[in-house]
Amino acid sequence: MSEKEEKHVIPYINRELSWVDFNYRVLEESFRKENPIMERMRFLGITASNLDEFFMVRVAGVEDQVDSHYFMRDLSGYTPAELLLTLSQKIHSFIEKQYSCFTRSVLPALKKSGIRFLKADELNESQKKYISEYFDKILFPVLTPLAVDRSRPFPLLANRSLNIAVRLKGEDESYFAVVQVPGILTRFLNIPSEGGNDYILLENVIIYKLGELFELNEIRSACTFRITRSSDLDIDEDSDDLLIEVQKFLKKRKRGKPVRLELSRGHDYETELFLKEMLEIEDHQIYEIPGPLDLTFCSSFASMPKYEQFCYRPLQPVYPASDFADCDDIFKAIRERDRMVHHPYESFETVIDFVRTAAEDENVLAIKQTLYRVSGHSPIVAALIRAAENGKQVTVLVELKARFDEENNIMWAKKLEEAGCHVIYGLVGLKTHCKILLVVRRDEDGIRRYVHMATGNYNDSTAKVYTDIGIFTCREPYGVDASSLFNVLTGYSRPPEYNRFIVAPSALRPFFLRMIRNETENAKKSLPCGITAKVNSLVDPEIIDLLYQASKAGVPIHLIVRGICCLIPGKTGFSENITVRSIVGRLLEHSRIFVFGNAGNTKVFLGSADWMQRNLDRRVELVFPVEDEHLRGRIMKIVDLLLNDNENARTMEADGTYSRVDRRGKTPLSCQDEFAKIAQQYAHFQLDREVSAPETAYSIKRKGITEP
Structure with a gap:
């Protein structure tokens, strides 16, 4: 060995x-x-x-x-x-x-x-004339060639910026210049063509016209290059002002240590040596690219309205969500029973309307909310600002340390403060990742707390492409827990004994360990048992070890893990009873669902946490039980379709590789398409009828897990 x-x-x-x-x-x-x-x-x-x-x-x-x-x-x-x-x-x-x-x-x-990407030598004469005129009128005034010599040091290049390295002939040796491709202009230029749409990338236009930038020099070679810098958040959380500290870090990020140099294939070797020296890059950090650098432009190109016919048929989110069909009063609807919204199949506007209604309702006294990632033009934030202007007590925890959203969150935090909201920037040493909204309202029978808890962020943009689940409730135990959680986040309150909530970092790991061990003991006693978990990532060694032990005891375990999965299913002596599947489709699977067989009394939980050390130990996360029988039934149907998808699903093999689900003899099933159909059908049901999905060929009565 x-x-x-x-x-x-x-x-x-x-x-x-x-x-x-x-x-x-x-x-x-x-x-x-x-x-x-x-x-x-x-x-x-x-x-x-x-x-x-x-x-x-x-x-x-x-x-x-x-x-x-x-x-x-x-x-x-x-x-x-x-x-x-x-x-x-x-x-x-x-x-x-x-x-x-x-x-x-x-x-x-x-x-x-009919869409072509051309290089300069593939253009006809009229197209060459067009790009020359574009260069003269648009590009030339924007470009700044930067010579590098004894008096002019190598420039500080922005992280992920696209640049052109130019080697020029000198008297005794070569010298160099750098031209940055302006990110402020569109990367792809639509050029005239007969029948069809022709494009040329901006860097190819610049290289074609380099002679006009260096008229007095002989150009020996030119190549595109791009550097990627270390950008992880590393701040002093003991600082007196966390906001100022994060702002300082964002400036440092732009000049972080280079960790990757991308060079166009076929580049000049002397240019490579020059860039290696200037950037202090090692050989293993160099990536020769056999095509245009930075393919992120493909996303913006694909989003152009003129090419909608070459995209998926637009998903039409149901509005209002099925659980709120025929409801004129959102507070009355939540008082009647718990409600659920499944995004993006059911519109995020339901959540936005909840905040907007609370902002305008004269009986609402206070609104408290956590914000981790929000959109650039957030209607949620606008509603919170309106609530503060209307005299409500508005408290918002804005997580400044949300990676790559720091600048956006700082901007919103300042606007919320200017409007009179109480803004908290998170807890020292912890990211606040839980998704919760609390509305305190004066009802006819007294003060009542309305709570929205979710698996995803309060972001109206990502809610169109991320699958998430949100629950509305005014059950008293949840309302008390929500108040307690916000008291912990905003003050010096000691974490309480929650009625229903399971909150990281203090209680979430022990909870999951206890639930997995419970299923293991049930298996040993020949009681109904089973674990189904849908997460984005499964990394935590302690969780993985306990899942292996549960598998050895005979617990059937179904894991739906979109991204990173460090557990290996099907390993003899470890994981014969574990299956792992990853669903990658048109929508990003983001919801977290946990189902435990619990000796026949199935328990269903939703939450914001993945099975990773950071979620269990270094973040404020929220997992909560779904107690409404109707909603538990809906979630179990969601789980069933996820486990029967044979269009977008891959299963992990015992060697750690993934393969597509075998569809032979099976009716094609895309869970995401099915969810969209179900949402549309739900929308036509009346609330006085039991809401249920249409009959399918797939039963949720799997071994070890029974329908609640």
Whole structure:
């Protein structure tokens, strides 16, 4: 047995390598000819954006460990140095496949649709004239060539900016200049063509006209390049003013340490040596790109209104949500029973209207809400500001440390404060990731608390493409818990004994461990048992170890893990009773659902937390039980369809690889398409009837889990 194998306590996949596998699954959607061409292009852009963030945070973290001479092996058996080498090899391979998809699959499909991306030498004379005029009138005034010599040092280049390195002939040796491709202009230029739509990328226009930028010099070579910098949040939370501290960090992020240099393939070797020296880049950090750098432009290209016919048919969110059909008074509806909204199939406007109504209702006394990520033009924030202007007591926790949303959150925090809201910036050492909204109202029979709890952010933009679930209730135990939670967030209150809430970092890990152990004991006693969990990521070693133990005891475990999954199913002696599936489709699966068989008395929970150390130990997270029998039935139907999807689902094999679900002999089923149909059908039901999904061929009565 090797040293690496001896270190294995449990089968465990490295989280960084598992993430790369996830990005491969996204890339597969770009290859799928069944997907509309603009959606294939959009998926390609997503893989590029994902990879950028992965380098800025995760790869940068591994490099920091290597630089700190950290040699300990992780649970998967890797030292940081070994992991960095393996990641580099795997990402290089990924990029080759990514650009193979772009050049051999996506571009030919675009061409069939009359859309071409051309290079300068492929243009006809009228097109060359057009880009020359565009260069003279638009580009030339914006560009700033930056020479690099003894008197002019190498410029500080912005993170992820696209640049052109130019090698010029000198008297004795070459010298260099840098031209930044202006990000303020659209990356793709639509050029006149006869029949169809032709485009050229901006960097190709600039390279074609470089001679006009360097008229007095002989150009030896030119190539595009792009650097990615370390951008993880590292702030002093003991600072007297967290807002100022985060603002300082955002300035530092722009000049973080380079962790990746992308160079166009076929570049000049002397230019590469120059950039390596200037940027202090190692060989393993260099990625030669066989195509246009920065494929994130594919997402914006695919979003152009003129190409809507080449996209998915628009999803029409149901409004009002089915649980609020024929309800004129949202507060009355919630008093009657708990209500549920399934986004994006049911419109997020339901949540926005709840806040807007509370802002204008003369009987509402206070509104309290957590905000983790919100949109650039947030109607939620606008409603909170309106509530404060109307004299309501409005308290908002804005999480300033939400990665890559810090600037947006700072802007909203300031606007909320200016409107008279009480704004809290989060807790020292913890990110506040829970999704909760509390409205305190004076009803005819006294003060009542209305609570909205969700699996996703209060973001009207992402709510159109992220699948999430929200619950409205005015049950007293939930209202008391909500008040207690906000008291903890806004003051110095000690975490209370909650009635219904399970809150991290103090109680969530013990709760999940207890629930998994309970299923293990039920299996040993031959009682009904089972675990179904839908999360974004499964990383936590303690949770994984207990799931293995539950599997050994005979507990049937169904895991729906969209992204990173460090657990390996089907391993002899560990996980024969565990299945893992990942669903990657047109919508981003984001809801977190937990179902425990509980000796036949099934327990259903929703929440904001994944099974990761950061969620269980270093964040304020909220998981809550779904007690309304009607809503539990709806959620179990959601789980059933997720587990029977054979269009967008991949299952993990015992070797850690993923394969598409075998559809032979089965009716094609996309859970996301089915959810959209069900939402439309629900919308026509009256509230005085029991709301139920239409009959399908798929039963939720699986081994170990019974319908509540």
